[in-house]
Amino acid sequence: MANWSDLQHDMLGLIAQHLDKIEDYVAFGAVCKSWRAAATEKNFKGLRLWQQIPCLMLSAKDDFNREFYSLMKNQVVAKVSLPQLKGKKCxxxxxxxxxxxxxxxxxxxxxxxxxxxxxxxxxxFPEYDLYEMDPDIFVRRMVLSSRPSRESPEDDDFVVMIICGGVGSLAFWRPKDLRWNRIETRNSPYADVIYTNGQFYAIDHMGNVVVCDVFEANPNDQARIIARFSPELWDKKELYLVKSSSTDDEPFLVVTRDNIPNYEDEQGFELDKPIYGTTEFQVFELVSTAGREKEITSRWEEIKNLGSRSIFLGHSSSMCLQNNKLAPGIKPGHIYFTDDAWAAYVAIPEGGGKDMGVYNLEKGVTAPLYDAPLRLSRTCPSLWITPNF
Incomplete structure (x- = not known):
């Protein structure tokens, strides 16, 4: 009897090219090592759409497998064996x-x-041991400059940027670096970081938007403020920095999320479990105008309608999708959010995952993200992921 694992690589590639569903492609790659080697981006004709629309990686039901939920299909579309994620923050x-x-x-x-x-x-990091930081909360955000290659990622020129430490500072790592490189700034703790137009941009909790070009010879000196978001506009809410679209001339968006945890009851007594939940989002757009002396000035303007855009927020890189990239099941004008209130849910034994949904920005109402029982986790609540192979 023939051994399916002995099929030639070219033949496996031809088979893979006839698969257009991500669940079939994942199953194909799970057969054995040789089949996984053929499950590449080049061979997956349906990948282009799936790379644009995030799936929801659900909190674990067991120690070995993770399920991936598609908003387009309103169902779990893939189940992947990932025992290496047991007990890990993601x-x-x-x-x-x-x-x-x-x-x-x-x-x-x-x-x-x-x-x-x-x-x-x-x-x-020196402060990791100095302050006895909890590994679950030491890192708060992560973004990549580009996707590592499958064949030889150690030779790539991608950069990993994180927000970390007790003071929420920026640090980055490049292949072959022996340790994390700190970006020294005098700004307050950072809230979010993104990569666009060949540079990293971050926003701190005082509303300062900075740019960091870590590809320079002396990257520690390259963080500089390019815009200020007035504290009066967000009033200590959670902040997200989002690129409006993939084009260079489109403005930044700042999204505020009102989900500040309450650690005391109405009488001022400390609660056993913090109470938290998102009640409102606001979206602001950075608008630049030319003054009388041809000086360019910028200001933040609130927008009440996202138009054809949809925003995805959580323990993932903040993302904004345009209508021409959307698919059935994704609603324009809505904010899709997952539970990232780490300071609150790490204090709850069952963990986080309940504070997620779909927010209609124009109407100010929230609907459930999907019709299924919630899964909670103290280490890795459900998060968005854009599949690639």
């Missing part, structure tokens, strides 16, 4: 997961291709 960017273990170990993992890249441990 953040996502461009289809890759930053995983953090209980001993501070860190790595990048592509959950579909299985490629994993080891990163320096959190204990390489």
């Amino acid at each position: 953040y996502e960017s461009q289809g890759w997961l930053l995983t953090i273990g209980q001993q501070g170990e860190m790595s990048l993992l592509n959950p579909f291709s299985g490629v994993e890249i080891e990163l320096p441990n959190q204990n390489t």
Whole structure:
């Protein structure tokens, strides 16, 4: 009897090219090592759409598998064996997961291709041991400059940027770096960071938007303020920085999220479990105008309607999708959000995952994200991921 694992690579590639559903492609790659080697981006004709529309990686039901939920199909479309995620915190960017273990170990993992890249441990940061930081909350955000290659990621020129530490500072890592590189700034703790137009942009909790070009010879000197978001506009709410679209001339968006946890009851007594939940989003657009002396001035204007755009927020890179990239099941003018209130849910034994939904910006109402029982996790609540192989 023929052994399916012995099929020639070219033949496997031809078979893979006839698969247009992500669930079939994941199953194809899970057969054996040789079949997984053929499950590449080049061979998956249906990948282009799936790379544009995030799936929801659900919190684990067991120690070995993770399920991926599609908003387009309103169902679980893939189940992947990922025992290496057991007990680990996860953040996502461009289809890759930053995983953090209980001993501070860190790595990048592509959950579909299985490629994993080891990163320096959190204990390489001086304050990690000094302040006895909890590994579950030491890192708050992660973004990639580009996707690592499948064949030789150690030779790529991608950059990993994180927000980390007790003061919420910026740090980055490049292949072959032995430790994380700190970006020294005098700004307050950072809230979010994105990569666009060849540079990293971050916003801190005082509303300062900075740009960091880590590809310069002396990157520690390259963080500079390019815009200020007035504290009066957000009043201590959670902040997200979002690129309005993929074109260079489109403005930034700042999204505010009102989900500040309440740790006391109405009488001022401390609660056993913090109460939190998102009540409102606001979206502001950075508008630049030319003055009398041809000086360019910028201001933030609130927008009440996203038009054809949809925004995705959570423990993933903040993302804005245009209507021409949307698919059935994705609603324009809505904000899709997952639970990222880490300071609150780490204090709850069952963890986080309940504060997620779909917010209609124009009407100011929230609907459930999907019709299924919620799964909670203290280490890795459900998060968005854009599949790639």
